[in-house]
Amino acid sequence: MCPNDTATPCQPLLSSRLFDSEAGSDVTFLVGHEPDTWRFPGHRWVLAEANPVFRAMLAKRDDESPEMVIPITDLDGKAFDLLLRYLYKEEVVIQSVPTALSTFYAAQKYLCPGLMKLCITYLDQTLDVSNALQVFEFIRMCSGQCGTASAPDPDLYDVELDPNSNLDNMLNLSRSLLHNCLLYIDSHAPEILVQESIEDLKQDSLKEIVQRDTLYAPESLVYAAIERWCNVECKRYHKELSPENLRAVLGDEILFSVRYLLMDEREFLEGPMTGNLLTKPECTVLFAILRRIPIANTTCTITEECLAKWKQNRRPPKYSRIPLAKRGSDEKRKTKEKKKKKEKEVSPGRCTSACVTDYVVRALQCLFD
Structure with a gap:
């Protein structure tokens, strides 16, 4: 201090x-x-x-x-x-x-x-x-x-x-x-991914977010966010908006963080298929998989590991917020108190000293009667 x-x-x-x-x-x-x-x-x-x-x-x-x-x-x-x-x-x-x-x-x-x-x-x-x-x-x-x-x-x-x-x-x-x-x-991923401020993130910050298994949002929104980001990044560094430059500033790690095989056909057609990030062979392979059409993988960039990852659903976060402010501590304390009160209401009554005294008095009454 x-x-x-x-x-x-x-x-x-x-x-x-x-x-x-x-x-x-x-x-x-x-x-x-x-x-x-x-x-x-x-x-x-x-x-x-x-x-x-x-x-x-x-x-x-x-x-x-x-x-x-x-x-x-x-x-x-x-x-x-x-x-x-x-x-x-x-x-x-x-x-x-x-x-x-x-x-x-x-x-x-x-x-x-x-x-x-x-x-x-x-x-x-x-x-x-x-x-x-x-x-x-x-x-x-x-x-x-x-x-x-x-x-x-x-x-x-x-x-x-x-x-x-x-x-x-x-x-x-x-x-x-x-x-x-x-x-x-x-x-709040669906609301966060459409924010303009995502375009101002550093590349490593964007990568940390889109790679998270707990980023609970439609993959079409994830793709749209990275597409907007790399367009702005190229403009920021005076680069031509060519497919090669867009993909170069984005990087394959971020591009392949999108779970493409969780999209439906319409989302894929309106997003990656019409975009400039995936190559035509990559789009062909992925669209064929979505349509369940047998096709040989004709691109070396799409590996079996990528395909397996793109089929995994993201899950809602299950970890808890860390209370830093007094408000958070108070909320945590109130939650505990409510839980204890509820447990006390549903739990069977325990025998107290008053109960014991009453029991003894009743027993003595029965004995003398």
Whole structure:
């Protein structure tokens, strides 16, 4: 955790009074690229006390200069504003997914696990059809880098982590959010695959999604998604929209992830048969199999392994969501309570001390009678 999480009782009061204050400011941050550059006043002692990265950054500067001016070009102004709010002990309120993503990036680079957790919690709570792919792509990229700081440059500064740092926990939280993203994508695949944002995925991200056995959607939608993706990818890199270029940017691993033999004849004719991804021999073999027409496999790209895979149905996901936010924990607790209550209602009554007393009284009455 950041040292600011264990500050002395007087520090939050002092630092909160200094946030967004020019009084006593001895460092200025210019954040972002022109013309969208934000200016932030800062206080060396507050930032050095609150964060190891700022401590290393400020210690390497010229202490004799009355004021530092530090440009930071890899963050946007809103994310840096929330980063400073967190370090100055101000309340941090996140209100949009783009802000959560950019703030997570800032918190990761400046080694602020507490702020990272706030972002992860918000993203987990607001996951929906319109942003699931964006969150998945971003967290997938970051989940393997949660223990790395690149601001300041580690070659220029020696950053000493707090011995109580919980960055490993943040890495686990990031991977848990990634798990939840994939579960959401699997469970809402028909709605997800038609989203425009699928065209913005990196190739390896697209491959991870379409290869999943739990991506529960019609194969015609899977094919349409990869077809749109490779068309946009060719345009993005100024390539001619030829069958050769389309297939080259897509790759056979993604192309052969579609379960073609689960399509009906109409879906195959309107999709792969009229598209530019499969070759004519490949289309001929697959259509013949769909029509149950005996034909020799005349293409070396369609192997017996491919044919077997293309016949396997995708299945609905059976794994569970990992509760990251309080909402998720509360829901899990309420589910357990309801289950216990239901079991108590249907289970036979147990004998209590009152039952035993009543039984003894009745026995004595019978004895004396």
